Amino acid sequence: EAQVTQNPRYLITVTGKKLTVTCSQNMNHEYMSWYRQDPGLGLRQIYYSMNVEVTDKGDVPEGYKVSRKEKRNFPLILESPSPNQTSLYFCASTWDGNNEQFFGPGTRLTVL
Amino acid sequence: QKEVEQNSGPLSVPEGAIASLNCTYSDRGSQSFFWYRQYSGKSPELIMSIYSNGDKEDGRFTAQLNKASQYVSLLIRDSQPSDSATYLCAVTSGGYQKVTFGIGTKLQVIP
Numbered sequence: 104e105a106q107v108t109q110n111p112r113y114l115i116t117v118t119g120k121k122l123t124v125t126c127s128q129n130m131n132h133e134y135m136s137w138y139r140q141d142p143g144l145g146l147r148q149i150y151y152s153m154n155v156e157v158t159d160k161g162d163v164p165e166g167y168k169v170s171r172k173e174k175r176n177f178p179l180i181l182e183s184p185s186p187n188q189t190s191l192y193f194c195a196s197t198w199d200g201n202n203e204q205f206f207g208p209g210t211r212l213t214v215l
Numbered sequence: 216q217k218e219v220e221q222n223s224g225p226l227s228v229p230e231g232a233i234a235s236l237n238c239t240y241s242d243r244g245s246q247s248f249f250w251y252r253q254y255s256g257k258s259p260e261l262i263m264s265i266y267s268n269g270d271k272e273d274g275r276f277t278a279q280l281n282k283a284s285q286y287v288s289l290l291i292r293d294s295q296p297s298d299s300a301t302y303l304c305a306v307t308s309g310g311y312q313k314v315t316f317g318i319g320t321k322l323q324v325i326p
Binding site for chain 1: 223246256259260261303305307314315316318
């Protein structure tokens, strides 16, 4: 089954404790993105990647890191999480920018 | 800052009516336009994509694009309670550089 998977689905952590949210797709997509979704603000792009080892900032990259060492994986790293990073996070992938994105199930992160 | 604007709603329509959802965008260079549906607590899923001016129909859904006026709309005919969700407008520009989403319009279909 073609899909985008994210782990964990739910995470409660404390300020400053480094964490990684994994994202993997099995559709051989070139492009992958991370978004956060907050009430009243909608989906905002954090980082995107156009291919292995090629990443770029989206609209809200501060406090986040990403890497793309393999085509299928695109982890999101929070080196020192803060409460303002409490949000619902989605990973997405697509063939190219002019096609639909396929979203993962989401990761609900709470930073205390 | 490229912007995509939607009325957050809620937009309430009776079952069987036509729901009309609108979206405007600021970047005249925008090339691809998408409507996603998102149920509460779930991930967005594609409803329609449209790339050129005019109408595109798929079942009960019609997307309309007017690049001169910089708006894109989604019509849902014969609205059903199962259509109750938030509808997100998304716009891409210049290839896969940045994808901008609107805040979404919450649609409520009243039985």
